[in-house]
Amino acid sequence: MNISLERISRSFGGFTALDDVSLEIREGELVALLGPSGSGKTTLLRIIAGLDAPDARAGARIRFDGAEADLSVPGPRHVGFVFQHYALFRTMTVFENIAFGLRVKPKRERPGEAGIRTRVAELLSLIQLDSIAGRYPSQLSGGQRQRVALARALAIEPRILLLDEPFGALDAKVRQDLRRWLRRLHDKMPVTSVLVTHDQEEALEVADRIVVMRAGKVEQEGTPEEVFHHPKTAFVMDFLGNVNLFHARMEGGHTGAMTQVRARPHDLEVSREEGSGPAVRGRVTRVQTAGAAAKIEVATEGGEAIMVEMAHDRFKAIGIAAGEAVFVRVKDARVFVEDYTI
Amino acid sequence: MAPIRLKRYSILPGFGLTLGYTSLYLSLIVLLPLAALASGVFSMTWAEFTRAAFSARVMASYKVTVLASLAAALINAVFGFIVAWCLVRYRFPGWRVVDAIVDLPFALPTAVSGIVLTALYSPGGWFGAPLAKLGVKVAYTELGIVVALVFIGLPFVVRTVAPAIEDLDPEIEQAAGCLGASRWQTFSKVLLPALMPALTSGFTMAFARALGEYGSVIFIAGNRPMKTEITALLIVTKLEQFDYKAASAIAAVMLAGSFALLLAINYFEWRRGSRHGSTA
Structure with missing residues (x-):
């Protein structure tokens, strides 16, 4: 009906x-x-x-x-x-x-x-x-x-x-x-x-x-x-799921405006090398591998906590442990218009 | 063989203390007087006992007492249920007053209610006069006894049924409504069966109270031997004649009868309840 x-x-x-x-x-x-x-x-x-x-x-x-x-x-x-x-x-x-x-x-x-x-x-x-x-x-x-x-x-x-x-x-x-x-x-x-x-x-x-x-x-x-x-x-x-929040400064049209960037834990990547492109520097505080995916908690230099999720085989390949200094790179993220503050 | 452990550890403290207190209290308050009663009875011969407890006049009093109590308890079960339903389900101006009035029969000295009811229902009274015109006699008849017993029994039904009505989950009614049941079908097939245990226990209490009632009945009953003489009055009459043995014989029969009836009702209710897999 x-x-x-x-x-x-x-x-x-x-x-x-x-x-x-x-x-x-x-x-x-x-x-x-x-x-x-x-x-x-x-x-x-x-x-x-x-x-x-x-x-x-x-x-x-x-x-x-x-x-x-x-x-x-x-x-x-x-x-x-x-x-x-x-x-x-x-x-x-x-x-x-x-x-x-x-x-x-x-x-x-x-x-x-x-x-x-x-x-x-x-x-x-x-x-x-x-x-x-x-x-x-x-x-x-x-x-x-x-x-x-x-x-x-x-x-x-x-x-x-x-x-x-x-x-x-x-x-x-x-x-x-x-x-x-x-x-x-x-x-x-x-x-x-x-x-x-x-x-x-x-x-x-x-x-x-x-x-x-x-x-x-x-x-x-x-x-x-x-x-x-x-x-x-x-x-x-x-x-609808876990979200990491980043505070960022806009470039281009709204240069200087502050905004919030949202990224799901599985849309983030952790590595030891800085590599190219923007990355956030931090330290691994906790690694949790019990579950469908490996979860890595990273504390940024600004003191914010970031949650990263990755498949177990990938986690084993890079072999990161708690206490290590790492770079977190954003693969995919979203910005919502409502979050602009100038 | 493992030794039988009498003492079980319970998470709730105070079992020993409260059980001890319960046995002492029940012994002093309930069992001791009953034992005294029994000792009176056992000092009689069987012939003396039957003469005192089963003479025609006493038998007639049992009959009128039990039937009037049963009728009053049934009337209260129906109308007390309606009162409880109304008081729980609806709030209206004066709700508190009505709620307090329900308890009045608990508080009023029974002799006072007996005298007031007699005045009201006697042929010259407010209710008695118009009823007499219709050819209905209430005061000094069996009907009068029922009226007095209805009066004193009402709060028992209301106060036991009301909490059960309060506990009914409104979603049960909504579920029945969504399934297409009419209001009446919902009431008779869903709500009433759920309230039956409370209603039965209210009925039982009103009935038990009515069996032993004395003060409110003796004024309105007229106390005509073989017709409107209740058992409690007979006992008092015997006592006044210093015939303690006869009084205890009648009392013992009444006690045994009431106990058997209460036990039967409880058993019936327990069986019904255990079918539903609940202890209530």
Whole structure:
């Protein structure tokens, strides 16, 4: 289902959670709303679900497949919604939790008991939990609970699936497994989905499109590649990964102006020789090789700390140890207009 | 064989001290009087005991006491639930006053409430007069007993159910709503089952309180033998006649009965709870 949000604002007392946000979500997409806490992402999700209403302002409009939603009527829309803390019904078994959405349907739409059993069995095998249909939520692990919550949301065959930090309460390992599983699930059943998260890794890995939010506004939207490699603002670059900050003086058009240069740790190079081109002189303070890449911390002569990342084979080839004097060269960096100071 | 270790190390200090205190306190306050009661009973012959505890008049009093208590506890379970729901869910002008009024039956001397209720519901009273026109007699009937027991039992239900309602996660309701459940379906299928343990324990407390109630009932009941005479009154009557043995016999039966009922309700609730894999 296409979702079109126009000029949505929402304030709570004096706090503006959403400030004139417009957003298009297309049929079959998996969109991640990414931002720090307080950026308005959850509020936006709850407004799509009808669990909250936008401020009554001129032009505020939500359309589902072109049909305008009546914003004056509060109450949840029939969507699949997955909560961070699962919100399972604890007096019901896993089976009954998943069957709930089918059982509460009006009589003429409700499948028979056999139909309900088949549908729940399908969903149970989808979430790979066939064997625990008779258990109660309190007997499940966090990851299992969240899968049950997802199956429960999918049981009513929603045309929109909304996920509010679904993996936020889980262990790192379980979180990784589950988000890959979610991605595969979406490839199999492309329900239009909106995922709220503050974990940039999760958004980059799972989403077709990322909407980065900041202080109630959309900062940038685009594919994971676009937002990661071509951030439009310093905020997006900072939020999507580690960043080294250099203070530099401009030459050419704005000669003399101070600016900030941002470079990702893997876009820096460390060597013992000064070589050609601009380089920063410093001393290695710490080397950390446990992980996917070798991490080298360098303290510049100005006292700033720089983080450099490189592949292990390259690290072995140059063999740098803590305490050595080195030169850090920037292979790729970005300057954002907002950071100019004259 | 490994020796059985009685002392287990616990991270929470004070187990020995508090257990000792608990046993001493319970012995002095609860078990000692009960033992005195039992010793009174065991000094009777079986024939004496049955004559005192199971005569027709006493049997009638058991019946009216248990039935009236049951009715009052059921009424309180329903309406106390509504009061608790309203007090937890909504804030309105005068909320604090209403909240305090709920506890009034706890604080009021039972004789005072008994006299006030009797005045209200007697044929000439504010409620009694219009009800009498409709042909309903409350004071000096079984209905009057129920009214008094409802009055004193209400806070038990409200105060046990309210915290449970407060603990309900609003996301549970939202989840049910997104799945297409109506308000009523959400209430009956999701919220009420989650509140059942608290509601049952509130019901049990109101019921237990009603079984032993004396002060508020005796004025409004009229105390007609075989009809509106409650067991607690019979015990007092026996005491006034210096028939201590008969009084303890009746008291022992009542005690055993109440204990069995409470145990049964707790057991039932425990089984229901353990199905959900929770201890609550």
